[in-house]
Amino acid sequence: MKGLITGVLVTLGASVASWTIASDDIQAVMQSSFVTKNQASMERLQQDAVQSVCSAPRGMPLDNKTLTTLREERLNAVVLPADGQYLGDWQRGAEVAGNGRGLQSSDDPTKPNGGNCYACHQLAPDEVAYGTLGPSLTGYGARGQSEAMLQYTWTKLWDTHAYNLCSHMPRFGAQGILSEQQLKDVMAYLVDPASPVNQTEQ
Ligand code: HEC
Numbered sequence: 327m328k329g330l331i332t333g334v335l336v337t338l339g340a341s342v343a344s345w346t347i348a349s350d351d352i353q354a355v356m357q358s359s360f361v362t363k364n365q366a367s368m369e370r371l372q373q374d375a376v377q378s379v380c381s382a383p384r385g386m387p388l389d390n391k392t393l394t395t396l397r398e399e400r401l402n403a404v405v406l407p408a409d410g411q412y413l414g415d416w417q418r419g420a421e422v423a424g425n426g427r428g429l430q431s432s433d434d435p436t437k438p439n440g441g442n443c444y445a446c447h448q449l450a451p452d453e454v455a456y457g458t459l460g461p462s463l464t465g466y467g468a469r470g471q472s473e474a475m476l477q478y479t480w481t482k483l484w485d486t487h488a489y490n491l492c493s494h495m496p497r498f499g500a501q502g503i504l505s506e507q508q509l510k511d512v513m514a515y516l517v518d519p520a521s522p523v524n525q526t527e528q
Pocket residue numbers: 422423441442443444445446447459460461463479482483486490493494495496498512516
């Protein structure tokens with residue numbers, strides 16, 4: 327039994343070491359394969375602390391304390407709306423949710439970015455083109471508009487890593503992808519009872 331455990335540990339140690347080498351190789355390949363194009367600069371290849379922890383290969387042991395500390399840091403950095411108002415205009419929010427432009431080399435950096443929510447979520451039930459990487463948000467408004475609900479949703483949009491460290495959702499507020507007003511408008515699109523998101527399919 328002891329031999330087996332030692333064997334497992336040796337194998338694990340070897341795979342961590344080979345990943346470290348492989349990750350250096352990957353960095354080198356990435357650096358030599360990309361060039362800066364307009365707003366898509368090489369700085370984007372540099373991972374922050376969350377991204378590098380979350381890029382570890384499947385099966386590689388992660389330190390729970392590091393994960394918890396990083397998640398708490400993200401949660402503490404969330405900026406709630408300055409005037410305490412979470413909700414804007416759902417009609418403008420619909421445009422933000424449906425707009426997939428922004429931040430790519432071919433996009434005009436002087437125009438506001440979109441949220442591209444439909445790339446990953448179902449929202450209004452009459453929109454047939456949507457991705458399924460994220461859960462369906464159709465009928466989201468049924469959760470109500472309590473302070474706790476609004477703050478949860480705002481935090482999820484501001485920095486999804488505050489709740490789920492390795493989430494695949496963009497950090498719309500923390501990374502300056504959407505403005506405070508755009509976030510308020512998307513919030514209204516999600517929770518306003520008049521929003522198409524909260525209508526049953528015709
Ligand atoms: C690249 C994919 C992606 C995009 C783009 C994206 N999301 Fe998400 N979203 C996810 C995933 C995956 C989850 C579930 C896992 C998690 O919690 O991170 C999620 C979770 C959520 C949740 C929490 C759901 C719940 O049941 O509590 C909300 C709210 C949400 N997204 C709203 C949005 C809005 C609004 C937009 C656009 C401004 C958006 N998302 C854009 C992938 C995405």
